[in-house]
Amino acid sequence: MTADDWNEQLDDLAALGLRRSLRLISSAQNHHITSAGRELVNFASNNYLGLAAHPHVTSAVKAAVDEWGWGAGASRLVSGHMEPHRCLEERLAAFKRAEAALVCPTGYAANLAAVRALGRSGDAILLDKLNHASIIDAAMGSGAIVRVYPHGDLSKLERLLERTADAPRRIIVTDSVFSMDGDLADLPRLVELKQRYRAMLVVDEAHATGVFGKRGAGVAEWQGVEHQIDVVVGTLSKALGGIGGFIAAARLVIDWIINTAGPFIYTTGIPPAACVAAMAALDVVVREPERRRRVLESAVRVRETLQALGWKTGPSCSQIIPVIVGDAERAVALSRRLEESGLLVPAIRPPTVPRGSSRLRISLSSEHTPDDLERLLEALGEAR
Ligand SMILES: *Cc1c(COP(=O)(O)O)cnc(C)c1O
DSSP: OOOHHHEEEEEEEHHTTTTOOHHHSOOOSSSEEEEEEEEEEEEOSSTTTTTTTOOOHHHHHHHHHHOOOOOOOOOOIIIOOOOOHHHHHHHHHHHOOOOOOESSHHHHHHHHHHHHHOTTTTTEEEEEETOHHHHHHHHHHHSSSEEEEOOOHHHHHHHHHHHHHHHHEEEEEEEOOOTOOOOOOOOHHHHHHHHHOEEEEEOOOOTTTTSSSSSSOOOOOHTTGGGSSSSSEEESSSSSOOOOOEEEEEHHHHHHHHHHOOHHSSEEESOOHHHHHHHHHHHHHOOOHHHHHHHHHHHHHHHHHHHHTBBBTTTTHHHHHEEESSSSSHHHHHHHHHHHHTOOOOOOOTTTSSSSSSEEEEOOTOOHHHHHHHHHHHHHHHHO
């Protein structure tokens, strides 16, 4: 490939309005950030509880680096399994009310590891259409038969379960908070179905961990089905503010994943200090439930005001709020206009969302002040 070839390919993307580039942030990840010399209120981050730069987390990391150094040096299975990894896994298992937990390099890798280790050739994996890309990649690479049901359509899922009765194992995989619409899966009904059809249920709580539930354990806790989920996947990178992913399940399932999952086996353990960071973040989640209450209360207020202004917020009932404008150019123009007012709210276009449903995607943090929210609502009121 010559430079011209690459340019041509990139121009093709640009012509479709799909060329992307990186935005440089020149401050720590807080609810206000600096970019291109300007301060912006950040409505584009998964740092839902403000823990990415929280002093309790950063001071724990500094001490951990002094004690444990930086790298893990090897795959966890070779010599990279250190005490902070084990401690964090015990904390995560208790937090998720599971027998055992396994830390993976990212949430993406955790989905690859869990779904690929569980689904073998001949098995059937059943997916919600709006599941996260990592789940779809994981299912496609598993060798199992993959079937997709329309978003939230559990009667269609039931028909798929009937039709895949011959598969040795049926595995339903779902997000608990869907990342583009901000709505929730109906986990009690999914549990009912998986029991009736003797399937397994894997729930990805990436956006819910730390935010939903009395203890902050996620939507499974909030909907009262914690003990009925076979495998929970989560991330340490969203509300917990760091890096890494995890799987929580019965000890034998975790043992099977350790023994068979490439995305866990053939990769280096995360730095021990990253495990300490996640434990410090969990301390704050446990100690300060007002953070999750605050972010969900802000979400109610923002949704209600936007709806009163005539904006469509779709089925959102979480800290993720889409403002659906339809046309891709209009979404981009609106995002640009908000940025001129000092508000960072990304536009989401096809193919990430279906054609005609381009939107702004507001992600709230417990650290957004009433003034931050007021500025957002005022700007969207003026743009209406
Ligand atoms: C973000 C996300 C992931 C990936 O987590 P990372 O730790 O960022 O790799 C997986 N699943 C869902 C539903 C997500 O939203």
